[in-house]
Amino acid sequence: MKNRSMRPHSTLSNSRALAVALLLTCAQVAQAQLPPVGPLTVSTATVGAEPNPANGSVTYSSGVTFTGQRRVVGSLNANMPANTTLQVRITGGAGGTSLGYVVLNTTPRDIVIAASQSFFSTNTIAYTFTALVAAGVIPTTTRVVTFTLLAWP
Numbered sequence: 001m002k003n004r005s006m007r008p009h010s011t012l013s014n015s016r017a018l019a020v021a022l023l024l025t026c027a028q029v030a031q032a033q034l035p036p037v038g039p040l041t042v043s044t045a046t047v048g049a050e051p052n053p054a055n056g057s058v059t060y061s062s063g064v065t066f067t068g069q070r071r072v073v074g075s076l077n078a079n080m081p082a083n084t085t086l087q088v089r090i091t092g093g094a095g096g097t098s099l100g101y102v103v104l105n106t107t108p109r110d111i112v113i114a115a116s117q118s119f120f121s122t123n124t125i126a127y128t129f130t131a132l133v134a135a136g137v138i139p140t141t142t143r144v145v146t147f148t149l150l151a152w153p
Helices: none
Strands: 021-029 037-041 054-061 070-076 084-091 109-115 122-131 141-151
Touching: 037 054, 037 122, 070 084, 084 109, 084 141
Parallel strands: 021 141
Antiparallel strands: 021 037, 054 122, 070 109, 070 141, 084 122
């Protein structure tokens, strides 16, 4: 199967060539824009198994000011293509609980809970993009991830 020409071009290999990519154009934390992550390209597989996930991350320092505790929710501007998944994990300093990798879609999901201001001194946002062979050929797709800081509990 011939790969489609896409911007950015990416491929996924299993027993056949598949084109799947995800470019996260921006993320927002306390109304601050972060640099893009991606493209996340699923490009390897073990024979007889589903393709290996693609990973990407960004680290940032924040001057978020608040009192009490907060939670971070995340959502996508559009759902992922069929048979693909995007997960996110935010880690930070002391004073908060990361819920590990959380699957994103258009519904806001808790990612961090019970976070104090110190949690946001330096954070890493890590993404994992997975695609099943059943996804087939998918044109390059872009998703915007929005993070919102809300009161906790």
